[in-house]
Amino acid sequence: MANVRVAVRVRPLSKRETKEGGRIIVEVDGKVAKIRNLKVDNRPDGFGDSREKVVAFGFDYCYWSVNPEDPQYASQDVVFQDLGTEVLSGAAKGYNICLFAYGQTGSGKTYTMLGTPASVGLTPRICEGLFIREKDYAPLPSSCRIKISFLEIYNERVRDLLKQSDQKKSYTLRVREHPEMGPYVQGLSQHVVTNYKQVIQLLEEGIANRITAATHVHEASSRSHAIFTIYYTQAILENNLPSEIASKINLVDLAGSERADPSYCKDRITEGANINKSLVTLGIVISTLAQNSQAFSSCQSLNSAASDGGDSGIPSSLSGTSSGVGSSRRQSYIPYRDSVLTWLLKDSLGGNSKTIMVA
Numbered sequence: 001m002a003n004v005r006v007a008v009r010v011r012p013l014s015k016r017e018t019k020e021g022g023r024i025i026v027e028v029d030g031k032v033a034k035i036r037n038l039k040v041d042n043r044p045d046g047f048g049d050s051r052e053k054v055v056a057f058g059f060d061y062c063y064w065s066v067n068p069e070d071p072q073y074a075s076q077d078v079v080f081q082d083l084g085t086e087v088l089s090g091a092a093k094g095y096n097i098c099l100f101a102y103g104q105t106g107s108g109k110t111y112t113m114l115g116t117p118a119s120v121g122l123t124p125r126i127c128e129g130l131f132i133r134e135k136d137y138a139p140l141p142s143s144c145r146i147k148i149s150f151l152e153i154y155n156e157r158v159r160d161l162l163k164q165s166d167q168k169k170s171y172t173l174r175v176r177e178h179p180e181m182g183p184y185v186q187g188l189s190q191h192v193v194t195n196y197k198q199v200i201q202l203l204e205e206g207i208a209n210r211i212t213a214a215t216h217v218h219e220a221s222s223r224s225h226a227i228f229t230i231y232y233t234q235a236i237l238e239n240n241l242p243s244e245i246a247s248k249i250n251l252v253d254l255a256g257s258e259r260a261d262p263s264y265c266k267d268r269i270t271e272g273a274n275i276n277k278s279l280v281t282l283g284i285v286i287s288t289l290a291q292n293s294q295a296f297s298s299c300q301s302l303n304s305a306a307s308d309g310g311d312s313g314i315p316s317s318l319s320g321t322s323s324g325v326g327s328s329r330r331q332s333y334i335p336y337r338d339s340v341l342t343w344l345l346k347d348s349l350g351g352n353s354k355t356i357m358v359a
Contacts, residue, residue: 007060010065025038028064034054076115080126084129087354092234096354097248099251099358109358126249146193146194147190150203152225173188225252225278231246248348252345281335284338288334
């Protein structure tokens, strides 16, 4: 899909992995990530095992973030220059943007999206870029309005991270769908911001309210999906007529997937089941969107070939436009509503949107 970008980032080993004698088996060569299969690494050639020693995967972006002293080390700034600037460019053109980090618990998703005070992540940098962009375009006859909301999805229920609420009634927000505006959260607070400092204050407030818990893999694992949404509206004059360019930027820090463990308490098992369910649904939605996009492109090619065939006197049945072929190119159903996460991200995954996934 032309409107979907996939990036992979290789992180350093954690303390637990280093203690257990783990080693990095991934290599980055340009836009290709190569994974070495240690089980057959020492196998002599022609031994009879059909498994490959090295398997290569191509991505839109590949980042080596293991050793800061390495010449090809990809810092937070390098990641922003590729992915963050693409988000800003798309938002300026009126696209809805969805940027999310995907991976298992402890894979560095929160570090990439939010970062640390010493190494700021994508979300703060993108917010800062919006205000820098606004300053750059100040001389033009335009003005921008920026609103912020921050929510988390925990066990398929929605909570506002920027509103103080009673703990017993904290998960009472309902997801609705407007016939024109699309899915939205009823009662979710939206905050108008005028500078970068206000954005950081809201971001830090939401992060402090987010649910984390210790797991076998990570001692402070995120147990909920967090969606930081920026509503970016540009008021412009086009042909001396007032108009608006509106876009929505969803910056998503997904909860980490993790294998169920019978030693966990019931709450941890329920959390994991709901997390895995929503992540599976997200994968199905993106896969179905890609298939529909390919089917649409194929139909366009067939129609173009049919037009050429008609002009040259070739019957339409021979040019691949029979009813049987047309029915096989029918669009597949996209299960947005199978998960609260995909339902809320519906208008940022399909249609007039651009999606970036960091794994």
